[in-house]
Amino acid sequence: xxQSLGILFQIYQSLLVVALAPLLTGWVNQCxxxxxxxxxxxxxxxxxxxxxxxxxxxxxxYNASPLFRITPYILFGCMWLAAAIIPIxxxxxxxxxxxxxxxxxxxxxxxxxxxxxxxMDIGTAFGTLGARREMLVSFLAEPALLMVxxxxxxxxxxxxxxxxxxxxxxxxxxxxPSLAFAGLAFVIVLLAENxxxxxxxxxxxxxxxxxxxxxILEYSARHLALIEWASSLKLFAYIAVxxxxxxxxxxxxxxxxxxxxxxxxxxxxxxxxxGAGLALLETLLAKMxxxxxxxxxxxxxxxxxxxxxxxxxxxx
Amino acid sequence: xxxxxxxxxxxxxxxxxxxxxxxxxxxxxQPICQNVRDGGGRLVALWGSDVRAEGKCFALxxxxxxxxxxxxxxxxLPAEPPNYPDISGIFPAANRMQRATYDLLGIAAHExxxxxxxxxHAAWPGGSFPLRKDFVNDPLxxxxxxxxxxxxxxxxxxxxxxxxxxxxxxxIESGHFRFSVVGEKVLRLxxxxxxxxxxxxxxxxxxxxxxxxxxxxxxxxxxxxxxAWAYAMAAESIAAVTPPDRxxxxxxxxxxxxxxxxxxxxxxxxxxxxxxxxxxxxxxILKEQVLRNNAALFGHRYxxxxxxxxxxxxxxxxPGQQTLIEECAMLEREVSLLRGIYDEHAGVQDRFIGAGxxxxxxAAQLGLCGLxxxxxxxSWDARVQFPCAxxxxxxxxxxxxxxxxxxxxxxxxxxxxxxxxxxxREILAHLAQGDTLSVPLANLPVNSFGVGMVEGCRxxxxxxxxxDVRGKLTRVHPHDPSWQNWPVLEHAAMxxxxxxxxxxxxxxxLSYSGxxx
Numbered sequence: 059x060x061q062s063l064g065i066l067f068q069i070y071q072s073l074l075v076v077a078l079a080p081l082l083t084g085w086v087n088q089c090x091x092x093x094x095x096x097x098x099x100x101x102x103x104x105x106x107x108x109x110x111x112x113x114x115x116x117x118x119x120y121n122a123s124p125l126f127r128i129t130p131y132i133l134f135g136c137m138w139l140a141a142a143i144i145p146i147x148x149x150x151x152x153x154x155x156x157x158x159x160x161x162x163x164x165x166x167x168x169x170x171x172x173x174x175x176x177x178m179d180i181g182t183a184f185g186t187l188g189a190r191r192e193m194l195v196s197f198l199a200e201p202a203l204l205m206v207x208x209x210x211x212x213x214x215x216x217x218x219x220x221x222x223x224x225x226x227x228x229x230x231x232x233x234x235p236s237l238a239f240a241g242l243a244f245v246i247v248l249l250a251e252n253x254x255x256x257x258x259x260x261x262x263x264x265x266x267x268x269x270x271x272x273x274i275l276e277y278s279a280r281h282l283a284l285i286e287w288a289s290s291l292k293l294f295a296y297i298a299v300x301x302x303x304x305x306x307x308x309x310x311x312x313x314x315x316x317x318x319x320x321x322x323x324x325x326x327x328x329x330x331x332x333g334a335g336l337a338l339l340e341t342l343l344a345k346m347x348x349x350x351x352x353x354x355x356x357x358x359x360x361x362x363x364x365x366x367x368x369x370x371x372x373x374x
Numbered sequence: 375x376x377x378x379x380x381x382x383x384x385x386x387x388x389x390x391x392x393x394x395x396x397x398x399x400x401x402x403x404q405p406i407c408q409n410v411r412d413g414g415g416r417l418v419a420l421w422g423s424d425v426r427a428e429g430k431c432f433a434l435x436x437x438x439x440x441x442x443x444x445x446x447x448x449x450x451l452p453a454e455p456p457n458y459p460d461i462s463g464i465f466p467a468a469n470r471m472q473r474a475t476y477d478l479l480g481i482a483a484h485e486x487x488x489x490x491x492x493x494x495h496a497a498w499p500g501g502s503f504p505l506r507k508d509f510v511n512d513p514l515x516x517x518x519x520x521x522x523x524x525x526x527x528x529x530x531x532x533x534x535x536x537x538x539x540x541x542x543x544x545x546i547e548s549g550h551f552r553f554s555v556v557g558e559k560v561l562r563l564x565x566x567x568x569x570x571x572x573x574x575x576x577x578x579x580x581x582x583x584x585x586x587x588x589x590x591x592x593x594x595x596x597x598x599x600x601x602a603w604a605y606a607m608a609a610e611s612i613a614a615v616t617p618p619d620r621x622x623x624x625x626x627x628x629x630x631x632x633x634x635x636x637x638x639x640x641x642x643x644x645x646x647x648x649x650x651x652x653x654x655x656x657x658x659i660l661k662e663q664v665l666r667n668n669a670a671l672f673g674h675r676y677x678x679x680x681x682x683x684x685x686x687x688x689x690x691x692x693p694g695q696q697t698l699i700e701e702c703a704m705l706e707r708e709v710s711l712l713r714g715i716y717d718e719h720a721g722v723q724d725r726f727i728g729a730g731x732x733x734x735x736x737a738a739q740l741g742l743c744g745l746x747x748x749x750x751x752x753s754w755d756a757r758v759q760f761p762c763a764x765x766x767x768x769x770x771x772x773x774x775x776x777x778x779x780x781x782x783x784x785x786x787x788x789x790x791x792x793x794x795x796x797x798x799r800e801i802l803a804h805l806a807q808g809d810t811l812s813v814p815l816a817n818l819p820v821n822s823f824g825v826g827m828v829e830g831c832r833x834x835x836x837x838x839x840x841x842d843v844r845g846k847l848t849r850v851h852p853h854d855p856s857w858q859n860w861p862v863l864e865h866a867a868m869x870x871x872x873x874x875x876x877x878x879x880x881x882x883x884l885s886y887s888g889x890x891x
Contacts, residue, residue, distance in 0.1 A: 094655040183536040187872070256721060259649040263544030264876040266536075267647075275543070344721030345649035348558065348873050 061152070063315065068142070068151045075141040075298075079290040080104035082297065082333055087261075089337030104290060111283035119180045119276060129176035130277065130284035136169035137291035144298045147321045148310040149220045149227075158217040159207040162299070163200060166251070169288070170196055177273035184265055188272025191348060195257060195269065198355035199250045202243055205362030209240040210303050212369050219302060227306035235372060239365035241304045245339075246358035248296045250351065252289070254336065256343040257351050267345070297332045301325070376442035377413065379406050384445065389611030390762035392443030393825050400434075400458045403449055407438065407464045415440030416741045416754070417465035418827070419836050419853035420472065422479040424507045425450075427842065428821070432456045432481045435851070437825065437836060443760060446825055446838070451481055460486040467741040467858045474568075478505040478575065491521045493568040493890065504576050505849075511576075528554035528562050536872065540569045547886035551875075558871040563864045570890040578850035583609055583815060586847055587683050590837060593852045594888030595676065596639075599625075599632040600830030601852055602681035604837040607762070607826025609683040612818050612839060619806035621685035622763045627801045628677045628686075629828065630794040634705070635664045635676075636831040637791040640883050644784060645716070647877045648725040656712055660705060667701055685812025695802055702795050702802075709795075713788050726781035730866040730878030733778055742862045744833015744855040746882050749786045750778035756829035768800055780881040820845045832856060832885065854888030 084101035091098025118126065143157050157165070174192055177185035211217045213234055214225030250257040253270035262268060265275065274285050302309075308324030310317035346354065375384055376394055381402045384394040398406060407417070418437040425433050434449040451458055460483040462469040472483040473492035480503040482489065496518040498504055504511075525535075533556050540548035548569035554562040574593060578586055590605035591598040603625050610617065617625075638661040645653025665675040671694040672680050680688050690698075716722055732742060737750035747754060757770045773789035775782040818841045825838045833855025842848035863882050867875050 090651070094652045095659065096655050183534075187536065255649045261651070262649065263542075264647065265543040266538065266875050267873040341652050343649075344645075344719060344725060346721060347725060348871065350724075 064150065064152050067148050068153055071147055071151065072138070072142045075146065075291065075294055076138060076287075078329075079141070079294040080108060080287065082294050082329055083290040085330065085333040086293075086337050086340075089334045090340055093337055093341040104286070108283050108287060111278075111286070112280055114279040116279035116281055118278075118281075121180065122276075123179050125172075126176050126179045126276075127281070129172045130281040130288070132172045133169050133288040134284045134291070136165050136172075137288040137295060140165045141291050141295040141298065143219065144295060145220050145223045145302055145306075145309060146298045147318065147325055149223050151220070154220045155218060159211065159219055159222070160204070160217055162219070163203055163207070166292070167196075167200065169292075173273055173285075177276075180276045182276060184268070184272045184275050188269055188275075191269040192273060194348075195250050195351055195355065198352055198359070199247050202355060202358040202362050203247045203251070205359060205366060206240045206244045206247065206303070209236050209362060209365040209369060212366065213237070219299075223302045223306045223309060226303070227309055234369075236365040236369035237304060239361045239368060241300075243358040243360075243362035243365065244300055244303070246354060246361075248300065248336075249339070250355055250358075252293045252296055255340040256346045257354065259345050269348075297329065297336075300332065301328050376440055376445050377406070377409055377415075379409055382406055382447075387446075387611055387823070387825065388614050389824065389826070390607050391756070391760045391825075391827050393446060393611075393827075394443065395446045395448065395823060397448045397450065400449055400451060403434075403436070403447070404459050404461060404464065406447065407436070407461045410438045410440055410445065411464050413440050415445075416743065417461070417467055417858075418444065418834065419838070419851065419857070420461075420468055420475065421838070421849075421851040421853070422475040422481050422505070423840055423849040424479060424505060427507060427848075432479060434458050434475070434481060435838065436461070437838065437853070439754075439834075441759065444825060444827060444836075446823070448823075455484075456481045457484040458482075460484065462486060462488075465741055466739070467861060470861065471857060477503070479503050480506065490523055491568075493571050494521060495568055495571070496520045497571065504573060509576075523566065525552045525564050525566075526562065530556070530561075532556045533561065549886050553867075553872060553875070555872055558873070560867050560870055560872060560875065563867040563875075565860055565864060567860070567886060568890050570887045572887075572891065574891045575849070575851060578847055581847060583683055583818060583847065586850055587681075588679055590850070590852060591678050591681070593891070594854055594885040596636050597632065597830045597832065597835060597854075597885065597888065598676050598678045599628045599681060600828045600835040601837065602679070603629060604826040604828040604835045605839075605850075605852070606681055606683045607828065608824040608837045608839045609815060609818070609826075610824075611826065612822045612824035612841065613683075613815050615684060615813050615815060617685040617813060618808055618810045619763070620689075620808040621811050623801055623805045624686045624688075624690060624811075625681055626764050626768070627690070627798065627805075628672070628680060629830075630797045630801065631664060631668060632677065633794045633831045634791060634798070635661050635668075636883075637787045637794070638664065638705075638709075640880070641712075641716075641784070641787055641791075643880050643883070644726075644780070644877070645722070647880050648722055650719065650722055653712065653716065653722075656708075660708055663701065663704070667697060671697065682812060684815040685810070687811070689811055690805070695805075698798065698802055702799050706792070706795055709788070709791060716784070723781065725874075725877060726784055727779060729780040729874050730870060730881060731777065731779040732862055732866045734776060736865060737778060737862065740862045740865065741858050743858045744829075745786055745790065745831070746783060746859050746862070747833065748772065748774045749782040751776045754834070756827055756834050760827070764801070764804075764806075767804065768797055770797065780877055783881040818845045818847075830855070832883070833859070852888075852891070854885050856884035856886075856889045859884050860889065 084104045088098045088101045174189040177189040214222040258269040310321035382396045384396040387393040418439050431453045432451045436447045438445045476482045477493040536553040538551040540550045550566040552564045591602040593601050642654045642657030669675045672688045732750045734751035755772045757765045758772045773786045827836045836853040838851045840849040
C-alpha cells in the first residue's frame with residue numbers, strides 16, 4: 059500500500075470533515091424548518107454564524123482563568139481528532155491505528171471534562187447548572203456507547219474502527235440482529251451526547267432549561283465560534299461513526315483513489331439521509347423532563363447489552 | 375347594595391358595569407375588607423392619589439369585587455403621618471400594590487412586615503415621590519442610590535441561589551427571578567420587578583381625555599383593546615354617555631379577536647417551551663393570519679387606538695364580515711387538529727400534567743384571577759358576571775378547570791379560544807346596524823370618579839379615572855391582573871424542578887409592562 063497516498067487521503071478527510079461539519083448542522087436545521095412549515099435560514103447559515111462570530115471582539119469575564127480561554131481550542135482539537143480517526147471516506151487511514159473505539163470515547167470524554175470545568179470557571183449559576191446536567195447525561199451515555207462499540211467489536215474481533223468497518227463493509231452482506239439493537243442504542247446516545255431533542259434543545263433561549271447551551275453562555279466571538287464548530291464536528295463524528303458501524307457500504311480502501319468519487323457520493327447521500335432522519339426525530343419528539351433522561355439512557359444501555367447477549371446466543 | 379357596613383355609605387356609579395363608591399376612614403378599612411373577603415370577594419386594585427389641592431391630604435383607593443359588582447373605597451388619610459392599616463393580611467395580593475403606592479406617593483401601610491421598595495430602581499431621588507403634585511420633574515436626573523433589597527434567604531445544606539434576569543437570554547421583558555434550589559428542586563422563588571417602570575401614571579396627569587386614551591392603549595401592548603375599552607368605559611361613566619350600539623358590538627369584536635390572537639400565541643409558546651417547535655410554528659401561522667386580517671380590516675395589527683372614548687374609530691365594512699366568517703371556520707378547523715395533536719402527544723402531556731400546580735384552595739387564598747384563576751376553579755369572568763353590552767346578549771360560557779396545573783391552563787386556553795370564535799360568529803351575525811360610531815365626549819365633570827373593568831386575555835383589566843376641580847384628569851390608574859397573579863407564580867414554582875419553570879411561567883403568561891407602569 060502506498061503510504062504517501064494514505065497520508066494524502068488522511069489530509070483530505072481531515073480537511074473535508076472540518077469544512078463539511080457546519081453544512082451538516084445547516085442541513086439538519088433546514089430539514090427541521092421544512093418539517094415545521096417554516097422557510098428556514100438555508101443550509102449555509104452555520105457558516106455565516108461562524109464568520110460573524112470570528113469577526114467579533116471576545117468578551118471575557120475578569121475572573122476567568124486560562125482554562126476558560128484554552129477550552130474552546132481543546133474542544134475543537136478533540137472533535138477534529140475524533141472526526142479524523144473515524145473511517146469516513148476510506149478505511150486504513152494512517153491516523154486510525156493510533157486510536158481504537160475506546161480511545162474515541164476517551165477523546166469525547168476529555169472534551170467534556172474541559173467544557174464542564176470551563177463552565178464552572180466563571181462561577182455563574184448557569185455554568186454550574188449546565189455542567190451538572192451535562193455530567194448527569196454523559197455518565198449514563200458513555201457506558202451505553204461503549205456497549206455499542208463492544209457489540210461491533212465482537213463481530214469483527216477488533217476494537218480498531220478500520221478493522222470493524224472492513225469486517226462489516228467488505229465481506230459478504232450479512233444481517234446482524236445484535237447490531238440492530240446496538241443501532242437503536244446508538245441513536246439514543248447520539249441524541250443525548252449532541253444536545254438534541256428530547257434530551258436537550260439546541261435552539262432554545264430559555265436559560266433555565268439548557269444543558270449544553272448553559273455551559274457556553276459566557277463564551278463569545280472566536281471562542282464561541284470554535285465551540286459551535288466543535289459541536290458541528292461532534293455531530294458529524296457521531297453520524298460518521300453511525301455510518302461506519304451500521305452502513306459502511308461504499309467506503310473506499312486506502313490508496314484506492316478510483317473508489318474515492320463513489321465513496322464521496324455514498325457519504326453525501328448517507329449524511330443527507332441521516333440529517334433528515336435526525337430532523338424528523340427532533341420534530342416528532344418533545345423535550346422530556348430532565349429526570350426522565352436517566353430512564354431514556356438506561357434504555358440505551360439495556361438495548362446495547364441486549365445486542366451483546368444476542369451476539370453470544372445466536373453468534374451473529 | 376353589594377355589602378352592608380354601618381360606616382359605609384355606597385353610591386352607585388353610572389356606567390356599563392355595576393360599581394359603587396364610598397368614603398371611609400382608615401380605621402374602617404380592615405373590617406370592610408374582611409367583610410368582603412368573608413363574603414367570597416377579592417381585591418382588584420389598590421392605588422393612591424394626592425388630593426392636597428382640594429384641601430385634603432392623600433387618599434388611598436381600594437377596588438374590591440364580589441358577586442354583585444365593584445366596590446371602590448376612598449380612604450382619606452390623616453396628614454401626619456399619611457399612613458393606613460395594612461390589608462395584605464386579608465388580601466395577600468395587596469403587598470406589592472401597597473409597596474408600589476409608597477414608592478410613588480409616600481403613603482405607607484403601617485405595621486406591614488414588608489417595606490422594601492417595589493418600583494423605585496434609583497430612577498428618581500430617594501425620599502421624593504413622583505405622583506405627588508409638587509414633584510419636580512427634572513429630566514436630568516443622575517443615577518441615584520439604589521435601595522437595599524434583601525431577598526428572603528433559604529438556609530440549609532446544599533441550598534444555593536440561582537439569579538435570573540433582569541436581562542434574559544431571549545427577547546422577553548425585564549424581570550428578576552431568584553430561585554433557592556437544592557439540586558434541581560425549587561425550594562423558593564422570589565420575583566422582583568419594576569424594571570420596565572416608565573412613569574405612565576405621571577404622564578396621564580398632563581394629558582386630556584382623548585390623548586389619555588392612546589396612552590391607556592399602550593400600557594401592555596398585547597392587551598391594548600382591553601385597556602382602551604376599560605379606559606373608555608371609565609371616561610364614559612364619568613361623562614354619563616353611552617356609545618352607539620354598533621360601537622359596543624365592534625368593541626366586543628376587537629376584544630374577542632385580541633383574546634383569539636393572544637391565546638393562539640400562548641399555545642404556540644407552550645409547545646415551544648417543551649421543544650415541540652412544530653406546535654409553535656403552526657399556532658403562530660394562525661396568529662399571524664388573525665393579525666393580518668386585523669391590519670387589513672381595521673388598519674392595525676393589534677387594533678390599537680380603535681377604541682376611543684365615546685365609541686370606536688373604525689367600522690367593519692364589506693367584505694370584512696365575510697373575511698372574518700371564513701377566518702373563523704379556518705381557525706376552528708385548524709385549532710381542533712392541533713388540539714388533537716397536543717392531547718395525544720405523550721411527551722407534551724408528560725411535561726404539562728402536574729407541572730406548576732396551584733390548588734383551588736391556595737388560589738382562592740391568594741386571589742388568583744383571570745385565566746390562571748379559572749384553571750384553578752376560581753370562576754370569575756367579568757364577561758359572565760357583569761356583562762356589559764353587548765355581552766348581555768351573548769351568553770358567554772365560562773371555561774373552568776380544577777387541576778390548576780400547566781395542563782389545566784392549556785385546556786382553559788383552548789376552551790376560551792373556541793368560545794371566543796363562537797362569540798365572534800355571534801357578534802358578526804347580530805352586529806347592530808347604524809351609521810354613528812361614536813358620540814362626542816364633552817368636558818368631564820369636576821371632582822368626579824369613574825371606573826371601567828374589562829375581561830382581557832389574562833384577566834380583568836381595570837382603569838380608574840379621577841378628575842380635578844377643573845374637570846381635568848388628575849389621576850388615572852390602569853390595573854393589570856398580573857399584579858394578583860405574579861405572586862401566585864412563586865407558589866406554583868415551588869417543589870417543581872428548575873427546568874420546568876419557563877413552562878410554568880409561560881402557562882401563566884403574565885405582563886411585566888402592565889404592572890410596572
